[in-house]
Amino acid sequence: MKKIIGFIFIIVITFSGCKAELNCCENIKTVNVTLNFTHNWDGVPVTSSDFKIFKFINKNGESISIERLRYVVSNINIGDLNNNYQLINVGDNTGLEIEFNQVPSGNQQLKFTFGFSDTDNTDGIYQDLNSVNFNVPEMLGGGYHYMQFDGKYLDTNNQESGFNYHAIRAVDRTDPNNLKFEDTSFEVDLGAIDLKENTTIEINVNLAEWFKNPNTWNLNQLNTVLMPNFEAQKLMSANGKSVFSLGKVGS
Amino acid sequence: MRKKYLFLCTLLLLMNCASKEDEMYSPVPYKLEIPTLFANKLIAPIIPVDNPLTKEGVALGKKLFFDKILSGNDAQSCASCHQPQNAFSDNQQFSLGIDKKLGTRNAMPLFNLAWNFDELFNWDGKEFSLENQAFEPVTNPIEMHENWINVVQKLENHPEYPALFLQAFGSSNIDSTLVTKAIAQFERTLISGNSKFDKYLLGEATLTTEEENGFNIFMDEAKGDCFHCHGSNNNPLWTDNKFHNNGLDTNFTDLGLGAVTGDPNDNGKFKSPSIRNLAYTAPYMHDGRFATLEEVINHYSEGLQRSSTIDPLMKKVNQGGVGLSPKEKADLKAFLLTLSDPSFLNNPSFKE
Secondary structure, three states: OHHHHHHHHHHHHHHHHHHHHHHHOOOOOEEEEEEEEEEEEOOEEEOHHHOOOOOEEOOOOOEEEEEEEEEEEEEEEEOOEEEEEEEEEOOOOEOOEEEEEEEEOEEEEEEEEEOOOHHHOOOOOOHHHHHOOOEOOHHHOOOEOOEEEEEEEEOOOOOEEEEEEEEOOEEEOOOOOOOEEEOOOEEEEEEEEEEOOOEEEEEEEEHHHHHOOOOOOOOOOOOOOOOOOHHHHHHHHHHHOOOEEEEEEEO | OHHHHHHHHHHHHHHHHHHHHHHHOOOOEOOOOOOHHHHHHOOOOOOOOOOOOEHHHHHHHHHHHOOHHHOOOOOOOHHHHOEHHHOOEOOOOOOEOOOOOEOOOOOOOOOOHHHOOOOEEOOOOOEEOHHHHHHHHHHOOOOOOOOHHHHHHHHHOOOOHHHHHHHHHOOOOOOHHHHHHHHHHHHHOOOOOOOHHHHHHOOOOOOOHHHHHHHHHHHOOOOOOOHHHHOEOOEOOOOOOOEEOOOOOOOOOOOEHHHHHOOHHHOOEEEOOOOOOHHHOOOEOOOOOEOOHHHHHHHHHHOOOOOOOOOOOOOOHHHOOOOOOHHHHHHHHHHHHOOOOHHHHOOHHHOO
């Protein structure tokens, strides 16, 4: 009898152990993923070697050269992983890639914020961005630039003039003692992507869209001192929403 | 038997020598005194892994910096053109070399160099790293006009230097690399972060109305718009350490960065200097063309010259500049002077 009870005890323990193991330790495969920001002007690739040359024409017909282009993407989500923020400096060829390790494989959502949403846009807290002068003056609410896009255009007199297409959180300074803000950062949702080992995801950045859609940008009217321009900031934000798109996905 | 004895003696002698060198080489790590604002606002300073700061290295660097032994006629030191009382610049438009020849650029002030994150030094960014920068003036014929073979010989024959090099680097075999490493170590300790404006940001001082107005002009994109290149309350370096054409000339006699990169689109670009300690660093600009701060402010207000490489951050070029009123100019100057740091000039650690 004792032998039978002992046998049953062993069988129960053994099987219950198997069941528990099946439930607790399901093997989730993870992969490494790289986001690669590439830039173009209506499909023509743009790199730092294309800077400082009049070689682009915006929708309004103005000839443009790019002198400086750097912007922040933040709250970068892929699957359940999150990267806080990254400064992308096209002129210096830095920050163009973002690597994620141990992302769950399979279909995962990719999205990020252009600039900083208000909750992340606290004045002076990011040492790396302070160190490269990416701050917004306190009189405009502080925090950080979303983008610094500097260049030149040929004005109506065919003369070279500068533009500073600087995107920040929009601020209405009609009453300097009562600033009104509008969060002009925006989310870019690139949808679900099937992730395999060492997947590289290209994010296309069409710079022409900043001047095109839905607002045709007239550089003769809106060129410099745009940071304190509440309406200009809202126009930039609207145009930015068509700048980013999903490119090639490969491994 | 004799051979064995000789071998044993030699071994003992070698062991003895090694232990003496070891005894002499026990450098003490040097801890930079990083100002609170720098620690709070900036990323860590650049200290090369192959040249960590040590007390012995910094002390040796200081001695070399102030020693005329590095020049061809033993009449000039680094400090001859980089004087502590001028925030390690001098008050000349161009400095005189040992052969009484004038340089072609204004001596740059030296402070907060470890926070030059791109590590490009000189007005034109020609030198990468502080160590490399220190090589050139020694042999430059219009500066110290010496050659490194002589320098090394003089240092090796000096009653103190061999021991100091041994203490700093574990070797009494002096060479130019060790000389420049030591000087770079000393230069990294030259930190200026104790001006009235620093104290204001730390809640330890108050600004006058004029100084506060001046700061607002500095930070206002529609007024001075100085902050895009020259830092802010969040960047206590007060420079971006980048290269810009700030509209000084229509045609360039000095190509600046363009001569280094070979790219004509870089012609006329020079490094933005820090605006700390302007009270002590006149004259201004890469060629020392402006004797006073008033002249500098007037340049940005109404003196801009158009050229193909002028920075797009230079606004209203057609009108000559941002067009500040006399009151705005005076207030801006008042603010700029709040960045003076007399404690930096008087720091005994930085004096001969």
